[in-house]
Every structure is written in structure tokens, then in C-alpha cells.
């Protein structure tokens with residue numbers, strides 16, 4: 250038992266946790282409670298939010314817009330990207346707009362969305378969908394375009410049709426790009442949903458943060474932040490699994 | 503065996519010319535890669551092509567495969583002009599061209615699957631050729647788990663599985679170590695003799711060019727032209743006697759080297775003047 254604790258791989262993270270949370274506790278207690286909260290206070294607040302059901306309800310609201318929006322973005326974004334990458338003329342026509350959208354700070358779109366979709370669920374859904382869809386399709390298209398020319402030639406020499414070319418050469422070759430698109434898309438989806446909840450309609454986890462700041466309850470804000478972090482981690486882990494599943498031909502490293 | 507050769511050539515090239523443009527600019531530099539190639543390749547013949555680097559060998563093979571079109575001239579396969587890749591020709595690539603995400607069997611099945619063969623039948627054909635190249639133990643392996651020689655066996659099995667009469671091979675053993683290469687040369691000769699394939703085989707290796715060939719095509723340094731076509735009159739099978747010591751082998755090899763060397767020396771002289 251002691252032996253195990255002394256091993257650096259166990260010992261160091263433990264020390265780091267104790268130091269960080271201990272430090273946080275000490276600093277948290279010495280600062281005005283309206284501005285900052287120690288871990289003990291966050292934990293207490295967490296229990297209270299769970300008891301009233303506020304946190305669960307908020308998380309459900311966020312998860313609904315986030316997962317539905319992201320799901321739609323994946324379902325639309327990947328085929329769209331494949332089309333753009335494989336059908337170069339189509340891609341060339343759309344590329345400048347997509348890049349412009351891709352590079353524009355997403356906040357500037359918020360007022361437009363209010364005009365088009367109001368401030369409710371649809372508006373948040375669109376925010377999530379649109380931003381992550383663009384990232385996913387731009388990356389997918391890039392992956393398809395970066396297909397290995399020698400393998401394209403192989404497929405052509407055996408008379409593969411356009412569809413077979415896409416299915417057996419372009420898409421498998423694009424998978425690493427698609428996965429990185431999915432990652433960027435996931436990050437954008439989370440930011441999108443939180444922005445929507447903080448600035449459009451004050452609901453969900455973003456809403457909890459906004460309310461926490463208005464009510465001067467930093468512990469409440471930190472609770473919401475923690476849940477958002479967990480959500481993000483779940484998505485990233487899921488993507489890692491997907492990636493491994495699609496790349497099993499590479500075998501163990 | 504080779505007396506069944508029919509009157510129609512397997513491949514006929516008529517006045518093939520090809521120019522490459524190096525960029526999209528209007529006044530970009532152009533490279534004349536092939537300058538009027540005429541050639542008839544008999545059915546069942548093993549033709550090797552040798553020539554200085556950059557003389558247009560790969561370009562010629564890709565034109566024969568209809569992977570690119572010539573600016574002028576015609577490719578005629580078994581009597582019919584062709585402009586697209588077809589079922590009678592199969593390529594073996596220098597860098598193997600295996601799909602890394604497909605297992606050996608799926609790579610070999612690929613040309614059959616593309617042509618919508620019945621799955622069971624396709625598998626049977628593919629397995630036959632995987633066995634033929636001696637890879638039965640690696641049916642489900644992925645390319646990265648195989649050595650270069652084994653990967654090229656897969657490439658060969660894939661080309662054979664198409665059932666094409668004509669094999670187009672661009673330096674297929676160029677990236678393979680010398681001992682494995684000798685073994686594969688022998689196996690290729692056996693397979694081609696059994697199955698009466700017509701083979702166009704590009705190589706940089708003089709020994710290989712002479713060892714395999716019924717005829718050697720020597721190309722001149724760019725712009726690519728046919729410099730000479732040499733008959734290699736050596737008895738087959740060539741692997742059960744000391745073919746490299748045979749008088750004809752030595753003579754043809756020496757002649758080819760002499761010609762190639764002249765070409766290189768001229769090139770150096772031009773470059774330094």
C-alpha cells in the first residue's frame with residue numbers, strides 16, 4: 250500500500266491535487282465570498298443545486314441542444330464535406346464562404362440568429378449546429394482532397410466508379426481529417442450552446458453561470474463550469490473511441 | 503508455348519506523343535516526354551523497357567494503361583483503340599499501391615468487387631491468386647504488417663485476380679531487396695508462362711531486363727523515343743540453368759550497357775558544355 254503511494258506516477262498527482270485544492274481552499278477562504286469560493290463551499294452548493302434539481306434540469310436543457318445540434322452537424326457536415334472534397338468544382342464555389350464563416354468570431358452571428366430564430370431552443374440549436382457543421386465539413390473536404398494520388402490512380406486503373414472511389418479510397422483516407430473536424434466541431438458546439446444560454450435565453454448550464462454571477466454566488470458558477478467540463482470530457486473520450494475503432498487497421502502502436 | 507501467338511498484337515502503339523506543362527501559366531515551360539513512339543507487343547510476349555531516368559518509361563506505361571491520354575497517337579489493345587482503363591490490362595505499381603486500410607484479401611478482391619462480382623466467387627478467385635503468390639498465411643494481415651516483397655506479392659495477386667491478359671508493371675521490384683527480388687523474378691516468370699500473360703515490365707536493372715525478357719525495349723534519353731528493340735533468345739525456363747553465364751545473356755547485357763552508357767555520357771557532356 251505504502252509502496253504504491255510512493256511511486257511517482259501515483260505520488261505526484263496526489264501531491265498536486267492536495268496542493269492545488271489546499272491552496273484554493275486557503276485562498277478561497279481569505280477572499281471576499283462574493284468574488285470567489287473555496288472548494289468546500291462549491292461542494293456544499295453542488296449538493297444544494299442537486300437537491301433542488303436545478304443543476305439536473307439545467308444540464309438536461311444544455312445536453313438536449315448540444316447533442317441534437319451536434320448530431321445534426323455530423324449527419325449533415327460529413328456528407329456535405331465529402332461532396333465538397335470529391336466534387337472539386339462544387340468545393341471551389343463554396344470554399345471562400347465557408348472559410349470566411351469558419352474564420353469569423355462566432356459572437357457576431359448572435360444578433361442575426363435572434364432575428365431569424367428568436368431566443369429559444371431553435372436559436373441555440375442552430376448556433377450549435379451551424380458552427381460545428383462548418384468545422385466538420387471543411388475538415389472532411391480537406392481530407393478528401395488530400396487523398397493519396399497513387400491510390401486514386403490504383404482505383405482508376407481498376408475502373409472504380411466515382412462512388413466506389415469515394416467509398417474505398419477518398420473516405421477511408423479522409424478519416425483522420427474527419428475525426429479532427431469532429432473534435433473542433435465538438436469544441437465549437439459546446440461554446441455555441443453556452444453562448445446561447447448565457448446571452449440569448451438564460452437557461453441551461455450557461456444560464457446557471459449567468460444567474461450565479463448576477464446573484465453573486467461564485468460557487469454556483471463553478472458548479473456549472475465543472476459540469477460543462479465533464480460534458481466536454483465525455484464527448485472527447487467518445488471521439489477517441491470512434492477514432493480507434495475506425496483505425497484498427499493500424500494495429501497497436 | 504509462345505507459338506500460340508496470334509496475328510493481332512496484344513498492344514499496338516501508333517505515333518504516341520506526350521507533352522507535359524509544368525504549371526498552369528500560359529507561357530509555362532513544357533516538357534516533351536514522348537516524341538513519337540511506335541511499337542507492337544505480341545500476345546504472350548514479355549517485354550522489358552529500360553532507359554535513362556526521366557526518359558518517359560512511366561509516362562509510356564501510364565498511356566498504355568489509359569491512365570493518361572497521349573496528345574497524339576493511338577493505343578490499340580487486342581485490335582481495339584482504347585481511351586479508358588479496361589479489363590484486359592492490369593497494373594502493378596512500383597510503390598505497391600495497396601490500400602493500407604484493407605486487409606490482404608480485401609486488397610486482392612478490390613478489382614473484382616469494383617466489377618460487381620458475386621462475393622463468394624470473388625473470394626474464391628482472390629484466394630487462388632493469394633495462394634499462387636504464397637501468401638495464404640497472411641490473408642487477413644494489413645499491408646503495414648508485411649515486408650516490401652510480400653506487399654508486392656499482394657500487388658501481383660491483385661493484378662492477376664482481374665484475369666487481365668496484359669500485365670503492366672512499373673519497376674515492380676525496384677523497392678525490394680536483391681535476394682527477394684531474384685526469387686520474385688523467378689516466380690513471375692513461372693506465373694506468366696503458365697498463364698500466357700503479355701507483360702510490359704519497366705526496370706532500371708540491366709540484369710533484370712535481360713533475364714525476364716523476350717524482347718528488351720531500349721528508350722533514348724528524353725524526349726523519349728524507341729532507340730532499339732533487342733531479341734533475347736534464351737531458352738525457358740531460365741531459372742534451372744546458369745542463365746547469367748549464358749553467352750547470349752552476356753552479349754545482350756553488354757550491348758545494352760554500351761548503349762545506355764553512351765546516352766549518359768552524351769548527357770553529361772551536354773550538361774557541362
Ligand SMILES: Nc1ncnc2c1ncn2[C@@H]1O[C@H](COP(=O)(O)OP(=O)(O)OP(=O)(O)O)[C@@H](O)[C@H]1O
Pocket residue numbers: 522523524533534535554555556557558559560561562724
Ligand atoms: N505529371 C507530370 N507533370 C509534368 N511533367 C511530368 C509528369 N510526369 C512526367 N513528367 C516529365 O516527363 C518526363 C518523363 O517522366 P517519366 O516519369 O515518364 O520518366 P521515367 O522514365 O519513368 O523516369 P524514372 O526512370 O526516373 O522513373 C520527365 O521529364 C518528367 O519530369
Ligand SMILES: [Mg+2]
Pocket residue numbers: 559560561
Ligand atoms: Mg518511372
